């Protein structure tokens with residue numbers, strides 16, 4: 001069997017840290033002078049690696065980091081990252097200890113939670129008004145104000161911020177976004193007038209790109225800093241640069257005669273003589289099985305259809321002639337090769353999901369290899 005030259009691993013996610021830096025700088029430019037950027041690195045940096053993404057985002061001009069879970073904040077601190085961290089998710093008592101122990105700010109919408117923060121040594125809280133997302137926060141603006149007052153009145157607790165989260169920022173022309181914005185403004189602006197140091201924040205990536213009125217003092221941008229488009233369109237159209245490439249290589253090429261099949265369940269049976277290339281990446285790496293007979297892979301700069309069932313460790317593609325692929329050729333599942341480009345948005349469309357889920361789905365078996373515009377990081 002031929003041994004591959006220059007192919008380090010069977011499947012790899014190459015992440016361009018400089019692209020993350022540029023995406024952050026591009027988002028900051030969008031914000032003008034006023035608002036800070038909180039780079040959201042939850043879920044292992046949307047699959048890109050939280051610590052590396054956090055460092056790149058800070059280098060690119062982010063001043064805060066956002067996570068969902070207390071443990072994610074602790075992991076950033078363990079990597080010697082000292083920037084302010086906001087834990088945006090719900091916290092159990094034990095998790096609150098971990099978050100405060102990591103010196104992270106936490107979200108409050110209940111006076112008892114403020115008391116719990118004080119009882120656990122104190123910390124900074126951001127009060128959350130639920131203006132329409134319907135998940136965390138209180139829908140009652142008077143109750144939210146009471147939580148803010150409780151925070152200022154409680155020894156050891158600092159009222160640091162007031163926030164909300166949009167449900168439809170990525171749906172262009174949707175009127176609900178404006179209603180949420182109005183609800184937030186009518187609660188948060190008077191509160192800020194009384195507490196001028198409050199950090200008001202509401203926007204995710206989509207809201208930040210959609211409406212400057214949603215920027216306030218800080219924007220919480222996740223998906224855009226990875227160069228993924230929050231509207232599921234081509235990221236290049238908004239000057240966003242995908243940071244992640246998912247690559248594997250051609251491990252075998254062989255002829256397949258009419259009537260012969262590839263993969264479990266014989267979901268692909270050749271109708272005419274052709275050649276398949278076997279690529280050692282599968283759903284055990286995060287390449288979703290729903291791409292069965294429904295995907296493309298770049299080999300030698302051409303799009304080749306994924307044929308047959310995606311298995312745990314392999315996929316097969318139809319390359320046509322034996323001259324079209326050789327063992328050791330690079331295979332790109334997300335990323336560019338020659339003139340061709342497969343985006344996470346395209347994969348998401350095929351799967352009926354969003355780009356966020358495509359990169360979050362990448363499993364630990366896929367090593368993340370970092371570089372800076374092609375040079376080793």
Ligand SMILES: *Cc1c(COP(=O)(O)O)cnc(C)c1O
Pocket residue numbers: 040042088165203204205206220221222223224230
């Ligand atoms: C995940 C998250 C964000 C970031 O959203 P993007 O769409 O990735 O920019 C912002 N705010 C909250 C509360 C979140 O949970």
